[in-house]
Amino acid sequence: MLTLDKIYHASYVLKEVIRPTDMIKATNLSDDFELYLKTENLQITGAFKARGAYYKISQLTPEEREKGVIACSAGNHAQGVALAAQRYGIKATICMPNSAPISKVEATKSYGAEIVLVEGTYDDAHDKAVEIQKETGATFIHPFDDELVIAGQGTIGLEILDQLSDVDAVIVPIGGGGLISGVAYAIKSLNPNVKIYGVQSTGAPSMYISMAHGGLETLPSVNTFADGIAVKTPGELTFDICSKYVDEIITVTDDETATAILSLIEKQKLISEGAGAVSVAAALFGKLPLKGRKVCCLVSGGNIDVTILSRVIDRGLQKTGRLAEFTVALTDKPGEMSAVSKIISNLGANVVAVSHDRADLNTDINSCYLRLSLETRNHEHISKIKEALSESGYRIVQG
Secondary structure, three states: OOOHHHHHHHHHHHOOOOOOOOEEEOOOOOOOOEEEEEEHHHOHHHEOHHHHHHHHHHOOOHHHHHHOEEEEOOOHHHHHHHHHHHHHOOOEEEEEEOOOOHHHHHHHHHOOOEEEEEOOOHHHHHHHHHHHHHHHOOEEOOOOOOHHHHHHHHHHHHHHHHHOOOOOEEEEEOOOOHHHHHHHHHHHHHOOOOEEEEEEEOOOOHHHHHHHHOOOOOOOOOOOOOHHHOOOOOOHHHHHHHHHHOOEEEEEOHHHHHHHHHHHHHHHOOOOOHHHHHHHHHHHOOOOOOOOOEEEEEEOEOOOOHHHHHHHHHHHHHHOOOEEEEEEEEEOOOOHHHHHHHHHHHOOOEEEEEEEEOOOOOOOOOEEEEEEEEEOOOHHHHHHHHHHHHHOOOEEEEO
């Protein structure tokens, strides 16, 4: 049974390995409420997961340590388990979905764990880990549905109250629910007036749907670049705790999450993975009643795959009107491209890519398509550029 004493004990045990992460005031991200960031993306292993995994493994008996541990993870829990197992000299086997970012797989290997890649999602990796556990007798270190793991994550709640004692609301990402369960239990036990809000991706809303329907539900599939919270089925224990201690759960889109990642990079100089940025997305896009309140967003991890970071940034730029792409139909004669460029230049936009296509079968024989990518200021700026092109007789066919 989860208790406040266990969370305090976890805090004591974790002092030897976990750093209390900074609480940063984000003055550039909000105008109508005070926003603070709890930076677990700067935690050892790059995510909060090391807390719960380490505390769980620290409590194993000598007999359990002898048999080793097994876990399943999309990446962050894997690194936490591998780190703890290395510190205690325990054999660790981690099942990971084959879609897990290579950076997370390699980071887990660097701590000495044996990796088993499983085709499918986190839930498929979980099933494989259970199968191996039965064969080997190793202790299964669940990523979220375990009271000791939850107690470890709950230490973040203690830190939040210590660093921001007058906080009004805390926004927490949700995958399987281990993080928000620990944080909500700790904070509500000490100050029941603090609102606890959970955030999931619209492509993986398992806890959101389960809470709305009053019972555990399994999604047929998940689809989000926020791999750390792409969970089909929440935990039984975490569902019960969330039902009692979480005030509301909402969802955000991948585009909103990408915009939040871009905002954190530009305005706070922080790197967040998708799962870590959903809390910030909820605040930025007005998903919750936050006006006039002191709000803490928990940025749960920073292990984003650098191979998709540029795509995420581009999506964030498009969402905020900082990057525009459209196609203009032109008469194929000298000077047309120069004239279009002059209009764009006079309005202060910058052309970053251009493609001139004469071969499209949808054009007239004496026409062509000019496909443009522009750096712009905002959506209003884009509208002015399109309006100026139209007034000059150019037809925008796409974008």
